[in-house]
Amino acid sequence: TERTLVLVKPDGVARNLSGAILSRIEAKGYVLADLKLVQAGRDQLEAHYAEHLGKPFYEPLLEFMLSGPVVAAIFEGERVIEGFRSLAGATDPTVAAPGTIRGDFGRDWGQKVQQNLVHGSDSVESAEREIAIWF
Ligand code: ATP
Numbered sequence: 001t002e003r004t005l006v007l008v009k010p011d012g013v014a015r016n017l018s019g020a021i022l023s024r025i026e027a028k029g030y031v032l033a034d035l036k037l038v039q040a041g042r043d044q045l046e047a048h049y050a051e052h053l054g055k056p057f058y059e060p061l062l063e064f065m066l067s068g069p070v071v072a073a074i075f076e077g078e079r080v081i082e083g084f085r086s087l088a089g090a091t092d093p094t095v096a097a098p099g100t101i102r103g104d105f106g107r108d109w110g111q112k113v114q115q116n117l118v119h120g121s122d123s124v125e126s127a128e129r130e131i132a133i134w135f
Pocket of ligand 1 (some may be wrong): 090091
């Protein structure tokens with residue numbers, strides 16, 4: 001079965017949305033295969049976000065991800081990578097569609113784009129690479 005790495009980012013944990021977010025993924029039919037609460041380290045985040053090194057939002061993104069614990073989860077299911085990204089919604093919570101995690105729980109209260117509640121792997125290769133970083 002296909003697997004994906006899901007992170008509930010520090011804003012999601014701080015806003016007590018971890019359970020609600022995991023619940024939506026389970027309700028869709030994906031199977032929780034592993035789960036933990038973790039304070040990320042800088043090395044871990046540099047590995048996770050290597051493709052964004054040098055972009056203007058790279059440093060703020062790392063600082064945000066270091067600001068509190070994240071929930072790391074592995075979910076399994078048919079086409080779970082694509083399915084979770086569809087559940088998550090657009091990267092920017094301001095424009096993410098209603099019915100998606102970012103569209104329903106993201107707030108336009110002046111938060112930065114990086115505070116978008118969740119991360120999900122974008123390919124089978126990324127999923128395996130990211131799972132090795134977090135588990
Ligand atoms: P993710 O990979 O986290 O699921 P994504 O694929 O929607 O999100 P990417 O383009 O891979 O988005 O960017 C990774 C993360 O970097 C985003 O989730 C967001 O937190 C942050 N980010 C992306 N673009 C910006 C931006 N322009 N300004 C601030 N942060 C950004």
